[in-house]
Structures are given as C-alpha cells and as structure tokens.
Amino acid sequence: MIEKEEQPKKKSRREFLQQLGIVGVGTALGGSAILAGINYDKNKTDAQRIRVLTAENELLEIEKGDATKIIPSKHGNLTYLQQQGRDGIAGKRFVMVIDLSKCQNARKCMAACQHAHDLRPEQHHMNVLKMEETETTPPFYMPKPCQHCDNPPCVAVCPVDATFKRADGIVLIDNERCIGCRFCIAACPYSARIFNWAEPLNAQGDKDKVYNVELNVPQKKGTISKCLFSADQVREGKLPYCASACPNGVYYFGDENEDAVTNGTTKETFRFKKLLEDNGGYTLMPELGTKPRVYYLPPKGKTVPFQDKDREEAAEHLHHT
Amino acid sequence: MFRINISTKIVSLFIFSALFSINLSAASWDVPADKKSKNSFIKFNDASAKEGEVLYNKNCASCHGNPSKGNVLKSLKPTPPDLASDGTQKLTDGELFYILNTGRGLMPSFKNVLSENERWKVIAYMRSFNKKYVQVLSNTDPSKSELVKVNMQYDAKSNIVTVKVVAKEKTGTVVLKDAEVILFAKRYFGKLQLDKSMRTNNEGLAYFQYSKDLPGDKAGNVELIAKINDEAYGELESTTKFKIAVPTDKPSLTEKRAIWNVLVKAPIWLIITYSFGVLVFLGFLLYLVLNLLSFWKIGKI
Numbered sequence: 001m002i003e004k005e006e007q008p009k010k011k012s013r014r015e016f017l018q019q020l021g022i023v024g025v026g027t028a029l030g031g032s033a034i035l036a037g038i039n040y041d042k043n044k045t046d047a048q049r050i051r052v053l054t055a056e057n058e059l060l061e062i063e064k065g066d067a068t069k070i071i072p073s074k075h076g077n078l079t080y081l082q083q084q085g086r087d088g089i090a091g092k093r094f095v096m097v098i099d100l101s102k103c104q105n106a107r108k109c110m111a112a113c114q115h116a117h118d119l120r121p122e123q124h125h126m127n128v129l130k131m132e133e134t135e136t137t138p139p140f141y142m143p144k145p146c147q148h149c150d151n152p153p154c155v156a157v158c159p160v161d162a163t164f165k166r167a168d169g170i171v172l173i174d175n176e177r178c179i180g181c182r183f184c185i186a187a188c189p190y191s192a193r194i195f196n197w198a199e200p201l202n203a204q205g206d207k208d209k210v211y212n213v214e215l216n217v218p219q220k221k222g223t224i225s226k227c228l229f230s231a232d233q234v235r236e237g238k239l240p241y242c243a244s245a246c247p248n249g250v251y252y253f254g255d256e257n258e259d260a261v262t263n264g265t266t267k268e269t270f271r272f273k274k275l276l277e278d279n280g281g282y283t284l285m286p287e288l289g290t291k292p293r294v295y296y297l298p299p300k301g302k303t304v305p306f307q308d309k310d311r312e313e314a315a316e317h318l319h320h321t
Numbered sequence: 322m323f324r325i326n327i328s329t330k331i332v333s334l335f336i337f338s339a340l341f342s343i344n345l346s347a348a349s350w351d352v353p354a355d356k357k358s359k360n361s362f363i364k365f366n367d368a369s370a371k372e373g374e375v376l377y378n379k380n381c382a383s384c385h386g387n388p389s390k391g392n393v394l395k396s397l398k399p400t401p402p403d404l405a406s407d408g409t410q411k412l413t414d415g416e417l418f419y420i421l422n423t424g425r426g427l428m429p430s431f432k433n434v435l436s437e438n439e440r441w442k443v444i445a446y447m448r449s450f451n452k453k454y455v456q457v458l459s460n461t462d463p464s465k466s467e468l469v470k471v472n473m474q475y476d477a478k479s480n481i482v483t484v485k486v487v488a489k490e491k492t493g494t495v496v497l498k499d500a501e502v503i504l505f506a507k508r509y510f511g512k513l514q515l516d517k518s519m520r521t522n523n524e525g526l527a528y529f530q531y532s533k534d535l536p537g538d539k540a541g542n543v544e545l546i547a548k549i550n551d552e553a554y555g556e557l558e559s560t561t562k563f564k565i566a567v568p569t570d571k572p573s574l575t576e577k578r579a580i581w582n583v584l585v586k587a588p589i590w591l592i593i594t595y596s597f598g599v600l601v602f603l604g605f606l607l608y609l610v611l612n613l614l615s616f617w618k619i620g621k622i
Contacts, residue, residue, distance in 0.1 A: 088573075088575075090573065091570075091571075091573075092509065093571065093574060104396060104397070105396070106394060106396050106397075108383050108394070150574060151579065151581070152581050153581075155581035156579075156580045156581035161583070164583075165574065165575055165581060165582075166574070166575065167573030167574055167575050167576075168573070168574070169574045237509060237510065238510075239510055244379070244383075245383050246383070247383045247384040247394050247397065247427075248397075248427075249429070253510060254508065254509065254510055254511075255508070255509045255510070257536060257569055257571050258508050258509060258536055258569075259534075259535070259536050260508040260509075260510075260511070260513050261510075262508070262510040262511035265383075265429060266429035266430070266434070267380075267429075267433070267434040267511055268429070268433070268511070268514075269505075269508055269510070269511040269512055269513040269514070270513070271513070
C-alpha cells in the first residue's frame with residue numbers, strides 16, 4: 001500500500017528528459033515565431049498600413065490586414081444615434097415660451113410636427129387646444145407640447161428605461177426599448193404622450209430608415225411617441241419644427257443658460273427671464289412640482305376672435321403640407 | 322340751423338378722420354423714392370433663384386404659401402398675397418427689398434434674419450415666376466464691403482462697446498460716417514441685439530451700452546457681432562470675442578440624484594431600502610434552505 005502511494009510522486013529520469021524536451025522545443029518555436037514577427041513588423045512599409053477615422057473622430061493607423069470591411073447594414077449606426085440621443089447637448093438647458101396672446105389657431109405647428117415625425121392626422125405631439133376656463137373669461141387657443149419637466153413623472157415610472165431625461169433637459173422615448181406598457185401615459189399630468197395603436201402612417205416608406213431616437217422615425221406600432229423638442233433640429237442649432245412653422249410668432253425657443261429665446265417666426269432673440277417678467281409668464285400645473293421647461297405668456301390683449309370657423313380653415317391647412 | 326351746423330361738423334369731422342386714417346394706412350405702404358429704385362447686384366438666374374427657393378420655403382412659405390399655387394394662409398387678416406400675383410410682381414425690386422427689410426403689419430422684418438445677398442436671392446426666386454420680368458442690375462460693387470474694417474473695443478467700467486468703422490481704400494483710410502451699426506451677442510439659435518441700432522459719428526465711431534448680467538461661456542467670453550450697413554459700402558458683419566459676460570457653467574440636468582434618474586443616480590434612501598429588501602428576502606430563502614437541510618439530517622439518523 002505504502003509503496004503504491006509513493007510511486008507516482010517520484011519522477012523517473014526518462015520522464016524528466018521527456019518533459020524538458022517538450023518545454024525546450026516549445027520555447028525555441030515560440031521564440032523564433034516572436035523573432036519572425038518582429039522582423040516582419042520591421043520590414044513593413046507604409047503601403048501596408050492604412051489610416052482610419054473612428055466614430056469618435058480619432059485618426060488611427062492600422063495594418064491593412066487587420067482591417068475588416070464592414071458591410072453597411074441598414075441598422076449600422078443605430079447604437080451611435082441612440083447614444084448621442086441619450087447624452088444630449090452639453091452645457092445647454094432648452095426652454096420654450098408660448099405666447100398665448102398671439103395664437104390664432106393656424107395649426108401650422110401641428111402640421112409641421114406631424115409631417116416631421118410621420119404622425120397620423122389624429123396623433124398630436126403638439127396640439128392646439130380650445131380653452132375656455134369659465135363662462136365669463138374669454139376663450140383662447142393653447143398650443144400644448146410635452147412640458148419636458150425637470151422632475152418628469154413619466155420617466156420615474158418607466159420599467160425598462162425606455163423614456164429618459166437628457167443633460168440638456170429634453171425628455172425622449174427610445175422606441176427600440178419601449179415595451180408598450182403605457183405607464184408613462186398614465187403618469188403624465190399633461191397628456192403629452194401618444195400610443196401607436198395602429199401601424200404608423202408611413203410604415204412602408206420608413207421601413208429602411210435607420211431609427212433615430214431624436215426624431216422617433218420610423219415610428220413603431222405598439223410603442224409610445226411624444227414631443228421631442230425637435231431634438232434632431234436643435235442639435236444642428238435650428239429651431240424646432242413647430243416654432244419655425246408658426247406664422248404668428250407664438251413660439252420662442254432657446255437656451256436657459258444663455259438667457260436667450262429666439263422667436264420662430266421673426267427670428268428675433270430676447271432675454272428669456274425678461275420676457276417672462278414683462279409678460280407674466282407661468283407654467284402649467286406648478287403645484288405638481290413637475291418643473292416644466294415650457295413657459296406660457298397669458299392671452300392678454302388677444303384681438304383674434306375665437307370661432308369654430310377657424311377650426312375648419314385650419315383643417316384645410318393640414319392637407320397642404 | 323345751429324343743430325344742422327353741428328351735425329354737419331360732426332359728419333365732416335368723421336369723414337375727414339376716416340379719410341385721414343385711410344391716408345395714413347396708405348402712407349405706411351409707401352416706399353421712399355430712393356429705396357424704390359434700388360436694384361440688386363446679384364444676377365437673377367436659375368442658380369440664385371434656386372438658393373432663394375430654399376430660403377423662401379424656410380422663412381416665407383408658412384404665410385405666403387408656394388408662389389402661383391394660391392395656398393396662402395387665409396386665416397390671417399389681412400390675407401398675405403400670393404407672391405407670383407400681378408399685385409406683387411408689379412412692384413419694383415427696390416420696393417420688394419424695402420418690404421423685406423422693414424416688414425409690414427403681421428409680416429416681420431427680415432433685415433437681421435437674412436443677409437443682403439440672401440434677401441436678393443429670395444426676390445430672385447419670386448421673380449422666376451414672372452416670365453415678363455427683365456432685371457436691371459445695380460452697378461454697386463458688392464466686393465466693396467470687403468474693404469471695410471471694423472474695430473471693436475470695450476470699457477468694462479462704463480459697460481460701453483465702441484465700434485469703429487473705416488474702409489481701407491487704395492488711396493488711404495476712409496472713415497465711414499453715418500453708417501448704420503447694430504450690435505448683437507451671439508446665442509445658440511440667433512443673435513441677441515444689445516442696445517438700439519446706432520449710426521456712426523464723424524470719426525466713424527458708434528457707442529453701445531451693454532448689460533453686465535449677460536451670460537457667456539465658462540470663462541465669461543461672449544461673441545459680439547457688429548452688423549454694418551452703409552450706403553456706399555453695402556452690408557457686412559464682423560465678429561469679436563470679448564470677456565464681458567458672466568461666466569456660466571451650470572451642471573447638467575441629469576446630475577442630481579432623483580427617482581427618475583438612472584440607477585447610479587437614484588436617491589440614496591431608495592438604494593438602501595431596495596438593497597435591504599432584497600437582502601431580507603434572500604436571507605429568508607437561506608433560512609428556509611437551512612431548515613430543510615436540518616430536517617433532512619434529522620431524517621437520515
């Protein structure tokens with residue numbers, strides 16, 4: 001018994017030599033391979049190296065053989081677009097001011113918005129509401145986009161992190177993540193969100209488009225869509241679709257950090273805080289503590305009569321765009 | 322007789338005032354003679370009309386619709402005209418340019434929105450709908466504006482920016498007198514006008530008061546744009562960066578811990594409560610397993 005146990009521990013000379021041989025040959029082979037590699041690298045000419053530009057705008061030099069050609073797939077830069085959409089624009093805090101005294105229910109904002117985001121006529125990111133708060137107070141038109149709250153209840157309830165707030169204040173929805181639970185619709189006190197119950201308007205035409213989280217195009221059936229403050233336009237320094245389409249100078253859009261808002265119609269720029277101060281600016285339902293980024297100027301001195309006829313005429317404009 | 326007299330007086334007063342008000346509104350549609358005869362230095366051809374179309378669609382189409390299509394915005398009072406119509410096309414280039422510059426009633430001024438070149442290109446697009454139109458080119462040389470040199474300086478004590486406008490002609494430096502100068506601060510979406518528009522004095526100087534509370538970048542820099550408009554030298558813009566603004570570096574809006582923020586930015590109390598809850602649950606499971614194990618051991622004996 002004792003002999004048997006001890007035997008495997010002892011190494012015979014033959015075994016030792018065998019192992020030494022294997023290790024020796026291995027080392028020699030490995031060494032020569034490394035040497036060959038170094039020599040190959042030394043002899044390499046510039047023609048064998050190529051320069052590539054990464055998505056992060058970095059210029060790199062790599063070996064030709066190491067490069068693999070990417071076959072451009074229709075969803076190729078999806079992650080990039082989505083990442084850029086999540087980060088937002090650094091150093092900005094976007095705000096919108098809506099001057100109710102100027103709104104004449106032209107509905108150009110709605111048409112431009114629906115056109116940009118491929119929405120059905122009954123789907124509204126931006127909706128011009130008919131307001132009559134009491135019988136004695138005069139009625140007025142109130143455009144209502146998403147309020148892009150600084151304390152967004154919709155984002156808090158999302159179970160899959162599909163809807164999110166960005167560093168620049170914009171609240172977006174990622175249709176690729178959305179599971180269609182509609183918790184956010186229930187949570188939003190401003191009814192700013194819509195659900196794609198049916199196949200989206202331009203589903204066939206948008207089929208091959210790369211999904212852009214800053215545009216919500218292509219829209220996806222069974223997911224949420226909402227006002228995006230035209231994040232794709234804003235990235236390029238352009239005013240939102242609604243603001244630039246308005247013929248009556250209702251919309252102001254700008255950066256709170258710069259204390260400036262630009263009128264979408266006249267392109268005139270004003271001091272943001274002074275505009276609110278001079279005109280009695282307010283936010284919707286401040287008591288909820290949602291801290292909206294959309295401000296309203298009261299419908300003071302409104303000269304345009306409030307008529308049903310305006311509505312019919314506005315419907316006609318929706319077909320133009 | 323006396324009564325009749327009074328009533329005729331009232332009636333005549335009414336008629337007079339009505340006439341006067343009509344005259345007044347008509348007067349405001351008048352274009353000064355020297356502006357009326359102004360012509361474009363840009364040739365109206367397919368290329369300039371095409372560039373003008375892009376600008377038109379962006380700035381004009383929401384009210385005036387597409388020229389000759391008649392899809393103007395009818396809900397506006399007064400209704401904006403279709404710009405291919407005879408009423409518009411019979412106006413001179415100078416009149417159209419003046420209207421673009423000043424705006425009318427509901428129509429805003431495009432003077433600070435579009436450059437002079439761009440405004441002429443919009444007119445080039447409008448004229449492309451008029452087959453009978455023959456252009457009279459202006460003999461002003463647009464390259465003359467390149468001779469103009471703008472020098473901006475600021476005085477932090479009195480909050481005044483001084484703009485000096487001179488032209489470097491071959492014959493020597495010429496001071497631009499009575500040239501219109503507008504000073505803007507560059508913002509992300511547009512240009513914020515500082516103070517009123519000024520005219521240069523005999524030394525070619527214009528003074529602008531700026532407010533100290535204007536937010537700038539992290540270092541307090543702000544880009545100031547001086548827009549010069551001179552009869553002889555045309556229009557140009559000059560930009561200078563000054564450290565006259567309030568340094569602004571506000572944290573991003575997703576920095577704070579909040580219930581709506583991403584997991585790592587969740588409130589501490591939420592992370593603690595949740596983790597504690599999970600631990601209690603796992604602990605309970607462990608307790609059950611250990612108990613089952615002890616039963617099994619007892620059973621084995």
